[in-house]
Amino acid sequence: MEQILLKHTRPGRCLSFDEYRSAGGFGALAKALGKMTPAEVQQNVIDSGLRGRGGAGFPTGKKWSFVPRDLPGPRYLICNCDEMEPGTYKDRVLLERNPHLLVEGMALACYALGVRHAFIFVRYGYEQAAENLRSSIAAAHSSGFLGDNILGSGFTLELGVHQSAGRYICGEETALINALEGKRANPRAKPPFPAVKGLWGQPTVVNNVETLANIPAIINEGPLWWKSTAATPEAAGTKLFCISGHVVNTDCFELPLGMTLGEIIDGPCGGMRPGSRFKACIPGGASTPYFTDAHRDVSMDFDPVAKAGSRLGTGGIVVFDQSTCMVAVTLNLIRFFARESCGWCTPCREGLPFVRHILERIESGRGEAQDIEILREHVQMLNYAFCALAPGAMGPVEGLLNHFGDELREHISAGSCPFKGDRLP
Ligand SMILES: Cc1cc2nc3c(=O)[nH]c(=O)nc-3n(C[C@H](O)[C@H](O)[C@H](O)COP(=O)(O)O)c2cc1C
Ligand code: SF4
Structure with a gap:
């Protein structure tokens, strides 16, 4: 199986800057600055079929194409390393093993987009990742891959690391932009999308760590090779x-x-x-x-x-x-999402704690037959919340209703959790 992102790395150890260089690191940036126009870099990303790895899977090259070319003033790239979704730890692994790949990927993206200042928004608590990034950025600077007139090309770029104060909603791209501006981190209305009006009112692309870390390989090896590393012809990378x-x-x-x-x-x-x-x-x-x-x-x-x-x-x-109670799993997840609601809009602020209450009732044996219908109604209602946090929060509830209706009904009719005492250690 082809390794692109974890190549040359092993668990518990961060690749040094020199090791990355010896393995061909920053070769893609040198190639792009020497031989390719920004539009060609962007076209390579479009041709690769790369889709955003932050959750929504939006085509990366297409997102870049929304940035207006003729607007005066700066434009920005923000790398989203908020990664607070329970069960997700891939960006941390990548940055603890090879932060240089992200630095090079961001430099390529900034070249394609005409960005001179870019930021990496790092999750609260990802201390090692932030430290690795800072030292990689410093090493890239002293080797001429960041700063003024990179490799004599006339292209100038500064990267900054910003550590989050720590809320799940900060991962939503417009809340992230508010947080970076020092404001309360609630989402903004879209449109306008950040690509048109983002950080400090200027065009801004927000991309995930894994998305950006793939760009050096796309430029080095070619978009069609990169695409072909997938398991099916329809998939990419x-x-x-x-x-x-x-x-x-x-x-x-x-x-x-x-x-x-x-x-x-x-x-x-x-x-x-x-x-x-x-x-x-x-x-x-x-x-x-x-x-x-x-x-x-x-x-x-x-x-x-x-x-x-x-x-x-x-x-x-x-x-x-088989020993897992899916009602308990869903309750555990809903507790997280209800706690992390930013409180900006009523359906989510009031609805998620209510769903938590219903699930608590069912799990503790106090559920009533109509609770199932109430859960179903809330799956529909929370689709109309202001941002994607609330519909996302209801994803597991939807799964519970669709696939584990019997388990829900059993809790209600037995007046207790049928899995109690049947858990693996
Ligand atoms: C509540 C919420 C949390 C999110 N958290 C993250 C996150 O931690 N990291 C991330 O890359 N995207 C996260 N996203 C998605 C971002 O809004 C955005 O779509 C993504 O950063 C775009 O990058 P991509 O196109 O490279 O995937 C979150 C979205 C929502 C609604
Ligand atoms: S759905 Fe509303 S309350 Fe919930 S996180 Fe989004 S904006 Fe905030």
Whole structure:
């Protein structure tokens, strides 16, 4: 299996700047600045089929094309490393092992977009990642890959690291922009989209860490080679899947995009733990509807996962075995989302705590038959919240209703949780 992002790295160790250079690092930037126009770099990204790895899967080259070329004043690139979605830890792994790939990817993106100042918004608590980035940026500066007149090309770029004060909503791109401006981190109305009016009112592209870290390989090896590293002709590139739960190997794996769920679980994950049978999984981070055994043949790529009723999201897969109470899992997730609601709009501020209350009632054996319908209504209602946090929060509830209705009804009719005392240690 082709390794693009984790190549040359190993767990628990950060690749040094010199090691990255010896492995060809910053060769893509030298190639682009020496031989390619910004428009050619952008075209390579379009041709690669790269889709954003931050959750929504929006085509990266297309997003870049929304930045107006003729607007006066600066434009910005922001790398989103907020990564607070439960079950997702891929960006941390990448930055703890090879922060230089992101620095080079950002330099290429900035060259394509005409950006001179870019920022990396790092999750509160990701101290090692932030430190690695700062030292990589300093080393890139002293080697002439950042700063004024990079490699004599006339292109100038400064990168800054900003550490978040720590809320999940800061990962939403417009809330992130508010946070970076020193304002309360609530989302902004869209349109205008950040590509037109973002940081300090100027055109701004927000991209995920993994998205940007793929760009050096696209430029070095060519967009068609990069695309072909996927498992199916429809998919493009590799993907970092971070796995947790009841499987033998829980780790962050770089795998061809489009492998089936079953292939991922039986292959790199080493199958289920002894005594465990697969019951369900969160396929793409905490805000995605569950998959069950019936989904083992789904190709883990954006469109097939959506067609099967969920989202590829961040690629954070959490696997549950037969001993898991799916009502308890959903309650646990809803507690997180209700706590992290920014409080800006009423459906989310009031609705998520109410959904938490209903689930608490059901899990503790005090549920009533009409609670199931109330949950269903809230899945619909929260689609009309101001930002994507609330519909995302209801993803697991939707999965619970669609695939584990019997389990819900059993809690209500028995007046207790049928799984109590049946959990693995
Ligand atoms: C509540 C919420 C949290 C988010 N958290 C993150 C995050 O931590 N990292 C991220 O890259 N995108 C996150 N996103 C998605 C961003 O808004 C944005 O779509 C993404 O950074 C764009 O990058 P991409 O196109 O490279 O995927 C979040 C979205 C929402 C609604
Ligand atoms: S949906 Fe929730 S997180 Fe989003 S703006 Fe409304 S209150 Fe804030």
